Amino acid sequence: xxxxxxxxxxxxxxxxxxxxxxxxxxxxxxxxxxxxxxxxxxxxxxxxxxxxxxxxxxxxxxxxxxxxxxxxxxxxxxxxxxxxxxxxxxxxxxxxxxxxxxxxxxxxxxxxxxxxxxxxxxxxxxxxxxxxxxxxxxxxxxxxxxxxxxxxxxxxxxxxxxxxxxxxxxxxxxxxxxxxxxxxxxxxxxxxxxxxxxxxxxxxxxxxxxxxxxxxxxxxxxxxxxxxxxxxxxxxxxxxxxxxxxxxxxxxxxxxxxxxxxxxxxxxxxxxxxxxxxxxxxxxxxxxxxxxxxxxxxxxxxxxxxxxxxxxxxxxxxxxxxxxxxxxxxxxxxxxxxxxxxxxxxxxxxxxxxxxxxxxxxxxxxxxxxxxxxxxxxxxxxxxxxxxxxxxxxxxxxxxxxxxxxxxxxxxxxxxxxxxxxxxxxxxxxxxxxxxxxxxxxxxxxxxxxxxxxxxxxxxxxx
Ligand SMILES: Cc1cc2nc3c(=O)[nH]c(=O)nc-3n(C[C@H](O)[C@H](O)[C@H](O)COP(=O)(O)OP(=O)(O)OC[C@H]3O[C@@H](n4cnc5c(N)ncnc54)[C@H](O)[C@@H]3O)c2cc1C
Numbered sequence: 001x002x003x004x005x006x007x008x009x010x011x012x013x014x015x016x017x018x019x020x021x022x023x024x025x026x027x028x029x030x031x032x033x034x035x036x037x038x039x040x041x042x043x044x045x046x047x048x049x050x051x052x053x054x055x056x057x058x059x060x061x062x063x064x065x066x067x068x069x070x071x072x073x074x075x076x077x078x079x080x081x082x083x084x085x086x087x088x089x090x091x092x093x094x095x096x097x098x099x100x101x102x103x104x105x106x107x108x109x110x111x112x113x114x115x116x117x118x119x120x121x122x123x124x125x126x127x128x129x130x131x132x133x134x135x136x137x138x139x140x141x142x143x144x145x146x147x148x149x150x151x152x153x154x155x156x157x158x159x160x161x162x163x164x165x166x167x168x169x170x171x172x173x174x175x176x177x178x179x180x181x182x183x184x185x186x187x188x189x190x191x192x193x194x195x196x197x198x199x200x201x202x203x204x205x206x207x208x209x210x211x212x213x214x215x216x217x218x219x220x221x222x223x224x225x226x227x228x229x230x231x232x233x234x235x236x237x238x239x240x241x242x243x244x245x246x247x248x249x250x251x252x253x254x255x256x257x258x259x260x261x262x263x264x265x266x267x268x269x270x271x272x273x274x275x276x277x278x279x280x281x282x283x284x285x286x287x288x289x290x291x292x293x294x295x296x297x298x299x300x301x302x303x304x305x306x307x308x309x310x311x312x313x314x315x316x317x318x319x320x321x322x323x324x325x326x327x328x329x330x331x332x333x334x335x336x337x338x339x340x341x342x343x344x345x346x347x348x349x350x351x352x353x354x355x356x357x358x359x360x361x362x363x364x365x366x367x368x369x370x371x372x373x374x375x376x377x378x379x380x381x382x383x384x385x386x387x388x389x390x391x392x393x394x395x396x397x398x399x400x401x402x403x404x405x406x407x408x409x410x411x412x413x414x415x416x417x418x419x420x421x422x423x424x425x426x427x428x429x430x431x432x433x434x435x436x437x438x439x440x441x442x443x444x445x446x447x448x449x450x451x452x453x454x455x456x457x458x459x460x461x462x463x
Contacts, residue, residue, distance in 0.1 A: 002070055002091060003071055004048050004090040004091065005026075005047075005048025005049045005090065005091065006048060019057075020051065021058055022051060022053045022054040022055075025049070025050040025051075032050075036087065038076075038080070038087055039078075039318045040081075040084060041391070042394060045087040045089050046090070047074070047088055047090065047092065049092050050095050051094055052095050052098050053094060054098040055099070056204045059099070059204055060176050060178060062092065063173075063176050064176040065092070066091075066092045066452065067174060067175070067450075067452055071092045072089075072455070073452055073453065073454075074086060074088035074091065074093045074094070074455035075096065075198050075202050075456075076093055076096060077116055077142035077144025078097075078118045078119075078146070080141045080142055080145060081419070082323075082324035082385075083421065083423045085423075085455055085457070086145070094202065099114045099204060100116050100117045100121065102121055102125035104210070109209065110167060110207055110208065110209060110210060111208045112206070113207075113208065114204070115144050115205060115206070117142070118139065119136060119138075119139050119142075120139030120306075120309070120310065122135065123306045126210055127305060130213070132213035133208040133209070134153060134154075134156060134160060134161065134162050135155075135162055136152065136162075137153050137154060137249075137273075137309070138309075138312055139306075139309050140313060144203060145419065147162045147166060148196070148198055149195065149417070149418045149457075150419060151419075152359070152381055154216070154275035154277075154309070155211070155275070156361065156363040157245075157360055157361030158211075158244045158361060158362060160363050161373065163194035163195055163373060164363070165208050165209040165210075166193075166194055166206060166209075168182035168206075169182075169190070169193060169207070170204045171193070171200070173200070173201040173447050174449075178204075179201075188446070189201070189443065189447065192372060192440055194371040194372060195433075196443075197418055197456045199448065199456055200453070201447065201453065214305065215280060215302055215305065216275050216277050216303060217274075217276040217284075217286075217302045218276055218300055218301075218303070218308050219301060219303070219308070219311070220274075220297075221290060221293075221297070222270075222295055222297040222298070223269060223271075225269055225270055226345075229340075229341050231250070232332050233332065235250050235272060236332045236379075238289065240360070243278065243286075244361035245286070246274065246286060247276075248274040249273055250270070250271070251270070251353055251354060252270055252344030252354045253347065253352075254267065254269070254352070254353070255269060255350075257350075260299075264296075268345055268347055274300060275308055280302060287300060321386075321387065321393065321394045323385065323386040323387075323398040323401045324383065324385055324420060325383070326405075326416035327382050327415070328378035328380065328381055328382065328414070328415060328416060328417065329356065329378060329382055329408075329411065329412055330379055331379060336411045339404070339407045339408050339411075340354065340408075343384075348396045348399075348400045349386070349387065349388040349393055349396065349397055350388075351388060351389075352387050352401070353387070354384045355382070356380040356381070357381045357383075358379065358380060359375065359379060359380060360379065363376070368436075369436060372433055372439075372440055373436075374435060375413060375432075381416075381420065415431035415434060416431075416432050418433075421457060429458060429459065432457070433459070437459070438462070441461060445461035449461050
């Protein structure tokens with residue numbers, strides 16, 4: 001059984017504090033309420049202590065302090081996790097937000113990133129060199145959590161998931177040792193962290209392969225929600241027959257307001273958000289069949305890569321209520337399309353939405369056992385999010401999200417992308433890692449036998 005911070009003596013805390021360059025935030029501090037906030041305002045956890053690490057030595061000291069004092073330990077990267085897995089109640093939060101740096105090796109097209117960076121900082125550093133690392137679609141998401149869970153976004157079809165571009169990581173393990181993991185060194189850990197989440201240690205720096213992406217051609221196309229079934233059927237076939245250069249995720253959503261024209265506001269749509277990374281001279285040609293589907297509205301064009309990466313940041317600032325549900329899907333058959341029309345027509349608040357991210361192209365050409373990310377043969381990673389700024393609407397968005405998910409789940413592939421799940425219990429975690437779960441559990445037993453790192457989509461140490 002874990003101890004709480006309150007059970008520790010002032011002298012124990014004083015000694016720990018003297019080992020740090022970063023600062024400790026306690027419940028009595030004025031900044032406590034600010035520091036314990038995460039992106040999802042539905043999460044209201046009260047840690048006993050937050051350690052704002054500024055270097056690897058702080059991380060090592062914090063891991064040792066947590067383990068030696070039998071504390072519940074949470075690790076916070078960008079703080080975006082839907083289930084609030086960067087926080088815990090009463091225990092120790094190891095906050096990596098001060099562990100930031102981005103170094104671009106232009107000659108080798110690689111990027112070294114701190115364990116606490118967010119993706120917008122990476123895009124900002126790589127863009128002047130015409131380089132990009134495949135990541136998610138919102139720039140404020142943490143590099144740590146997104147990468148360790150997998151990482152899907154606009155470049156997935158062209159260059160694979162974020163983990164497919166991870167070359168190396170530096171880690172602090174549960175016993176406080178510091179290791180470097182890559183394809184030659186600590187290969188079991190290198191395998192495990194490419195999808196297995198924060199279960200195996202704290203990553204203090206990541207090294208990624210970057211790619212030549214300077215400008216992209218993309219943006220949203222919208223059709224009235226009544227056309228959902230027709231557009232989904234067309235989209236599935238169209239993408240299957242398209243080059244990896246073209247990525248597009250399909251959504252049911254409401255247009256909440258500006259920058260979209262007023263006649264679209266507060267109406268439901270079936271939307272596809274495109275990103276083309278091929279030859280810009282051929283972009284208009286590539287979009288001809290899309291525009292031939294006669295979208296009610298389209299805003300596609302050429303833009304710098306960081307622009308598509310920040311396109312939705314303004315709509316989705318931190319501090320709103322978020323309820324998440326997810327599943328993988330192998331197809332978009334008639335029963336599935338019917339449910340998307342049904343629930344897409346009943347979206348309860350302007351920011352609630354459903355996305356289906358394609359797992360095709362380069363992301364699907366990685367073997368099912370090459371990384372823990374088991375669903376390489378699924379066609380879509382689906383996610384439904386109930387979102388609203390108003391806490392009074394929490395029940396409304398939760399109910400819609402759960403009902404939508406329950407209607408679709410029988411047609412799903414079984415598990416979900418771990419980064420799109422909330423705290424949904426052990427069975428769901430196992431279903432999401434499928435055939436790779438047992439190997440993950442064996443590695444967990446070797447490197448974290450007492451499950452120090454358990455505030456995550458937890459892999460229990462093997463018996
Ligand atoms: C608005 C929004 C958009 C999103 N879009 C995408 C998307 O396009 N593609 C996608 O793949 N995902 C997306 N996600 C999901 C995202 O990948 C997860 O929420 C992820 O957990 C966020 O990571 P974080 O570091 O910000 O979160 P945190 O809450 O800080 O951490 C999440 C988990 O990761 C662990 N962790 C974080 N950093 C480290 C580290 N350095 N070492 C060890 N463990 C660590 C934490 O302990 C925790 O268990 C999105 C999320 C949001 C809220």
